[in-house]
Amino acid sequence: MLAFQTYFARYAYSLGREHVLPAVFARVNRHRVPWVAGATLSGLGFAVIVVYAIAGWDPLVRLFFLLGTSGGFGVLALIAATSLAALVFFARNPTGEGLWTRVGAPAIASVVLLFMVWAAVTNYAGLLGVPPDAPEATLLPASFAVFSALGVLLALVLRSRRPGVYALIGTGAVPTLAVDAVPGPRSGAWTSPIPPPPSGQGMHLSQLDPHWKDIEI
Secondary structure (H helix, E strand, C coil), X not given: CHHHXXXXXHHHHHHHHCCCCCHHHHCCXXXXXXXXXXXXXXXXXXXXXXXXXXXXXXXXHHHHXXXXXXXXXXXXXXXXXXXXXXXXXXXXXXXXXXXXXXXXXXXXXXXXXXXHHHHHHHCHHHHHCCCCCCHHHHHHHHHXXXXXXXXXXXXXXXXXXXXXXXXXXXXXXXXXXXXXCCCCCCCCCCCCXXXXXXXXXXXXXXXXXXXXXXXXX
């Protein structure tokens, strides 16, 4: 559970910093912890627990086991997609690595991981310990396909309408937000390869992308 909390917080922080998600998710406290992202997940978790309590569902079976198993499947699917992405990346951006690094290792990993994903999907009822015709045996793995499609749709929208945001996804090239509760002006760390503004002078992120008009560094 702690690992999932950390994963979500870091992903939400990075996407908020790059303006894929609302910028508030990029806020950190004086310990540099992405507290908004962490608090959001905690709130969602609490809401789910409340729903289970009101419905009278068994939390050990229907919450921690079913959803925990599904979360593990999601991580497996994500790793498989990452292996495929590595193949595509090196095919488009040859950077001098050897054939094993560019093709061999990611290709083998992709084949093995895709087989594991297929095996998990075809035996999902067994993983959950439910009858094969149980709705959760179909709905839970199908939900990953739905959310993946929504993610692809969001990426296409960003590429079309906000190309500056789309181009910086995953690069860490966006200046972070000012740190909450840290004394002194402009306490956020400058993480962009673009030169920082002169000392004592701020700049609006709209200078980098017109959609970033609400944040000043």
